[in-house]
Amino acid sequence: MTAKKVLVVGGGSAGWSAAAYLNAALNRDGEKTAAISLLESPDAPRIGVGDATIPNINHILSVIGIDEREFMANVDGTFKQSIRYVSWLEGRGESYHHPFSRYRRMPVDTSGRDWLMSDRSIPFMETVSAQPVICEMGLAPKPLNSVETSEPLIYAFHLNAIKFADYLCRHSKARGITHYQDDLIDAEIDERGNINAILTRSGRRIEADLFIDSTGFASLLIEKKLGVGFTDCAQYLLCDRAVTIHVPYEQHYPGYVLPYTTATALSAGWVWDIPLQNARSLGYVHCSSFISEEDAERELRSFEGAHVEKLPSRIEKFRVGMREKAWAGNCIAIGPAGGFIEPLESTGLYLSHLASVVLAEYFPRDDDMAPMAMRFNRIMANRYYEILDFINMHYCLSRRSDSEFWREIRKPARVTDRLRAKLNYWQTKPPSSSDFEDQFFPGQPDCPLASGGHPGDHRSPIDTGALWNHESYEAILYGMDWLNAESTAWFGSSRPPPHMSPHLLERLRSAPARLPLHDVWLQQAAGMGRYVRS
């Protein structure tokens, strides 16, 4: 079998991840299935933004063959063990963690139900995970040199997305990927709607069997050339813009590097705080109908404090929604060209990585790509809606009503049908693991995928819980104090304190002796500089 030619158009982290992953996954065991090249505009903006990931990135790194410490040293990487949500419930500084590791009681895990029957004097997540406290202690998730003896703590990374793309670029070129620095100006489309070749500013004509559109929101191939539409989901997630600021440690070092992402709710959205090795990245994700650019920038600056007065900020606009068919003809959109959801659960890079993994599995072996495209589109749509619903829930459980924005997002029209059916159902019975296979609940309308996806595929998206299971839902629901009044009605007002497993207590007791501070780990193992506390 001759290798298929794949051209990735666009060289951000989505494009380079796709190139590096496909090259590693498809050209294994001495077989070459795909000949990969990447076209990148030489004028693309080179501004580093902080990006947070989820643990699936470890699969990507492992397939590509990247050593963790080298990776962290190259991308200003730090550990991420959790997201801490601040001011989402009442807007008064209250917080909860959504950590990656959680302890499961065997053979039947009733921790959720047990906590509902308690007086809630300990946050739910602290009754099932050591990570909230380990995060608050500012510890790294692993020792420096010794091997972790108990079950490893699960983690992902914070990274500089541009440096990640650059690193993958060097890595891929060393492994035979062709890199064109040139601008796409046109594409040749045949009568079946397949792309034959693309034409560049310097007069190149590049042919390929498969074209990957990683041109971001510009969607140069999938939308501009193939005319595949975009399904807008802004009804359910209102934020459409972010104002971002970098706070270099040279300027202001808080004295520690938090081993988690912080998401703090503000008047018309929320701020991410992503710690890197040399700076913190802040971004106020907000809704333009409720706050102006200037007001948002002012709110962000006053949130961070006087030391950011002089720092430049910039604006990014985005639209929440997905490509009707991320795979159309021989073109596959990966990254924002395929769909975008706001970064509240750090799923941006994940969605690009998932598209690469699914494409590697569904890599077309012959000319009839339609069956592979049908499956790819269905899996990506399922996962897209799974994430949409989950993030939707973070908003609609809020009890804030201190601004127009927070009053608006709680309206029924802002809650997806699927999420509403689940939340209704969970008032009958708390979430449990079998709710997450085939998530179809009473009263849920059966709405086909917006575009029908593929001729014959007129089914609703199906959430199979491949990303968020009952444990993820419990983290948010109970973090948002869900069913509090109901629990009083069911179990009375004098309930016992929550139970904490001795296993967790023991782990916490031994953590400070076994795990170094996060910044110490980074300085010793990943080459982070030493900064003076501001």
Added chain:
Amino acid sequence: MSGPERKKVLIVGGGSSGWIAAAYLDAALNRNGSKTVDIGLVESPDIPRIGVGEATIPSIKHILAVIGIEEREFMRRVDGTFKQSIKFTNWLHGGGEHYYHAFARILPTPVDTTGPRWLKSDRSMPFMNTVSAQPVLCDMNIAPQMLGSWDFGPPLTYAFHMNALKFADYLCELATARGVEHHLDHVTNVDVAETGQISAVNTKGGRKLEADLFIDCTGFAALLIEKALGIGFVDCSQWLLCDRAVIMNVPYEQHYPGYVRPYTTATALSSGWVWEIPLQDRRSLGYVHSGAFIGAEEAERELRAFEGPHAAELDSRVVRFKVGHRAKAWAGNCIAVGLAGGFIEPLESTGLYLSDLATVMLSEHFPWGEDMAPLAFRFNRIMANRFYEILDFINMHYCMSRRGDSEFWQEVVRPEHITDRLAAKLDFWRRKPPSNIDFEDQFFPWQHDTPLPTAGIAGDHRAPVDTGRLFTRSSYEAVLYGMDFMSEEYRRQYGTSRPRSSMHRQVAERLSLAPQKLPAHDVWLQRVLGMPRYG
């Protein structure tokens, strides 16, 4: 969900599914010293007491763990033996060939290319042998446990063979000791309220047994769910033709082959297949066949000839079954568990599993409040999804056959006997071998979106969704490649000088040490459980 008020559950029927339901619900719901349900079980004293051999799958371990049963004690009480695999013989050509569907295999990370590589190889070694030590361990009749404590790396996955009747008796003893009320009485009629809820069952002994929930474990009789509530049965015999089994026990006293196999054997015969389940004191045989293709007497003759002259004098009996599922396994306040809820022939040993699953799901969806309908909706959907997942998987064992040596084998490969879902999958896999992502949301091109036959419950008009909870990529690979999937196509595409199939290094390493570490299966059973020695 509601407060501490106790619910009353009455289980009708005392076979293995009834007693599993009693013991499991008691263990799962009355935990941590708080009693939330009162459980009773009414069982007819007139029910025939015939012990049959039953094979399980590894999910049984969850049931034992929740009930709190120690594994060795369990095996002692139920004549239990280890099961590491099913060996399918004569399914492809009927010429004595076989393949194993083993429980344990390696799954190389981060990318598992063992399946695609085997497809392109010369297939000189069976696929399962390249990724699992268990086929060879099974050939050598070796136990998956050491005589002392385990120090042989990751454990081998196994389930058990057991005497189902002894299992029921053992669970009865445990459950009654823990407070489950046991009524030995015959149910004569059922009181159904205007709302369609059962209020009580009446017995021959003149008792009126009331409860909040009634569990129908009366087998095919389906006394509550069908006779009292009139819930229909969705027939699936179009896809699985077998509807009868002729059964025989071969006591070791009479005939001991000299070993106890650590696996179930499923051998295809002229109009179906024979199970062979080794226990501690006997082997249980059953010829599962289709009444439309072979008479009961002829089937019995074929079974005796298959087993050999020593079976000439042994008793046999015939059991009839119907493949299908209850339109709603949960209707009103009645939940059918076991055969009353649905039945699929035992080719992949899923009989007890379906009862176990219903019990686990009921404990997860236990109705603490009055409004049971949303819980019933989910329960019915999950049970239907799983039923069709199993149906499709077993369907595949037949339709991949190239036998054609009898009317039965000619019939089973016809397109109308292949489910739409399976046909769509197989078409897809001819273009690309099975991979992990195929098993989430299994909806494929050209697949019809046929709603659940009865629409399950008002509002649930969707097709069943196979989410791959039970049969994963590994399971499908075991059967597809065991049945020599696409051998012609690969020969054409990759030629005759293909690389040899090779055993994964980890498998070879384990096999090289296994004979020193692991005893013969019968030796383990004799030394650890006290199984007698036979001549």
